[in-house]
Amino acid sequence: MPVLVSGLAVVFAFVYFAVKATSQGGDIVLEPSANTSGQIQIIDRLDFNVFGQEGLFRQSSVHQFFNPTNATPPFFQVFDPSFFSVLGPNPSIRVVASNPSFEFAHEAPIWLSDTDEVTFASVDGGFPGVSDINHNNRVSKISLKDVEDAIKMAGSSPTPINVTVTKLDFPETVQMTNGGTGPLNGSLLLVNSGRGPLPPSVVLADPNPPFATRVILDNFFGRQFNSLNDVKIHPTSKKIFFTDAPYGFALQFRPSLLLPNQVYRFDQDSGSVRVVADGFNKSNGIAFSQDGKTAYVTDTAVNNGDFGLDQTAPATIYAFDVDPKSQRFLNRRVFAYADTGIPDGVQLDTNDNVYSGCGDGVQVWNSEGTLLGKFFLGSVSANMIFAGQGRLVILAEDAIYFAEIAASGFNLAH
Ligand SMILES: *[C@@H]1O[C@H](CO)[C@@H](O)[C@H](O)[C@H]1NC(C)=O
Numbered sequence: 001m002p003v004l005v006s007g008l009a010v011v012f013a014f015v016y017f018a019v020k021a022t023s024q025g026g027d028i029v030l031e032p033s034a035n036t037s038g039q040i041q042i043i044d045r046l047d048f049n050v051f052g053q054e055g056l057f058r059q060s061s062v063h064q065f066f067n068p069t070n071a072t073p074p075f076f077q078v079f080d081p082s083f084f085s086v087l088g089p090n091p092s093i094r095v096v097a098s099n100p101s102f103e104f105a106h107e108a109p110i111w112l113s114d115t116d117e118v119t120f121a122s123v124d125g126g127f128p129g130v131s132d133i134n135h136n137n138r139v140s141k142i143s144l145k146d147v148e149d150a151i152k153m154a155g156s157s158p159t160p161i162n163v164t165v166t167k168l169d170f171p172e173t174v175q176m177t178n179g180g181t182g183p184l185n186g187s188l189l190l191v192n193s194g195r196g197p198l199p200p201s202v203v204l205a206d207p208n209p210p211f212a213t214r215v216i217l218d219n220f221f222g223r224q225f226n227s228l229n230d231v232k233i234h235p236t237s238k239k240i241f242f243t244d245a246p247y248g249f250a251l252q253f254r255p256s257l258l259l260p261n262q263v264y265r266f267d268q269d270s271g272s273v274r275v276v277a278d279g280f281n282k283s284n285g286i287a288f289s290q291d292g293k294t295a296y297v298t299d300t301a302v303n304n305g306d307f308g309l310d311q312t313a314p315a316t317i318y319a320f321d322v323d324p325k326s327q328r329f330l331n332r333r334v335f336a337y338a339d340t341g342i343p344d345g346v347q348l349d350t351n352d353n354v355y356s357g358c359g360d361g362v363q364v365w366n367s368e369g370t371l372l373g374k375f376f377l378g379s380v381s382a383n384m385i386f387a388g389q390g391r392l393v394i395l396a397e398d399a400i401y402f403a404e405i406a407a408s409g410f411n412l413a414h
């Protein structure tokens, strides 16, 4: 989703000191039981379960973080030892592209294995002057070969590097891209939020010149969608599933809502479109397990764009069983509630661990919903993408991070 909050978070964010609140003569004494080695912070939850009567509790789920060891981001925050099977013995994380004046790396990450590039969209709405009701957002790419080369030059310390970001010159039929997956048949599969009266749409867009683009859906029986948000291809049936959200309206670049915020299934061969899940306040990120039997959909109700925040609303990932026949999403249950910000884009690794872009970085849960750890950035990540063996590319609005770990994603290309 477009995150107005991310801009604010940069201004207001401060590292939150969770304190094991021992009181000595009235002073609150910081006693972190940190286990620090390199970029790893191991957190023993038992040390922080009681803040005490003089504890400094968080007031905001968005602008304050849980960083009890007061470590400097980026780092890996380990809550469960099995996070080491995600990280491997020698993980690293660093900034590989940044532009403090432009939120160029928001959502719609797609890895192109042929050219070893990652494409992504800039923030759509919510960053005044860059994209709004009168101005489209941008889809761009970086080369991971450039990243690997720059890392070799930089040596072992994870110092920031800054590779070239190249804009893709898509036609005006691609308006306010917010979600993406694939590639599908060699093209990016993008969902667009639309802009003003221009319709939200699902498009296939060739990432190579001359950037041929084909709109494959822009209405539900003649009605415009609200502002399409995210998309995945079901791993076995190959049907296209996408979410619709109110953020075009909430960020004032789309008219008021015309449909409930819900999840759709689109059969690209028959043209059939139907609803598979509803009951969301703001349906947002979507992903499937590798076997296609479980679907994850986030509800990011906390963030109401220009209309503010409500931290008592869901910031929640729901899990569903995918009905083998109808592919409706059944047996809705809470999978995880994110402690910070909203869980935005979702991706899974080959071990069914679930990754979501949250207010403090990327949070990772196992398939039972146990929080294993975080790729702690100290700022918003809206989405991320696995890019081959042990490489995770994290979009963080005005920066892109590159993590070298043990986990890998599965093939999203069809
Ligand atoms: C830190 O963690 C490592 C690996 O889990 C462990 O071997 C070591 O004993 C820990 N050190 C402290 C001070 O807790």
Ligand SMILES: *[C@@H]1O[C@H](CO)[C@@H](O)[C@H](O)[C@H]1NC(C)=O
Pocket (backbone or CB within 6 Å): 097, 098, 099, 100, 162
């Ligand atoms: C990285 O390069 C881009 C493009 O040249 C530039 O706009 C940006 O400011 C650079 N980032 C930093 C942190 O200098």
Ligand SMILES: *[C@@H]1O[C@H](CO)[C@@H](O)[C@H](O)[C@H]1NC(C)=O
Pocket (backbone or CB within 6 Å): 184, 185, 204, 216, 268, 269
């Ligand atoms: C992608 O290619 C497959 C196989 O040729 C075809 O069935 C499908 O309709 C294509 N998808 C789109 C969106 O063109």
Ligand SMILES: *[C@@H]1O[C@H](CO)[C@@H](O)[C@H](O)[C@H]1NC(C)=O
Pocket (backbone or CB within 6 Å): 280, 281, 282, 301, 304, 310, 313
């Ligand atoms: C979504 O949540 C917001 C904030 O809690 C609330 O004002 C709004 O009425 C809700 N909308 C729907 C469709 O439930």
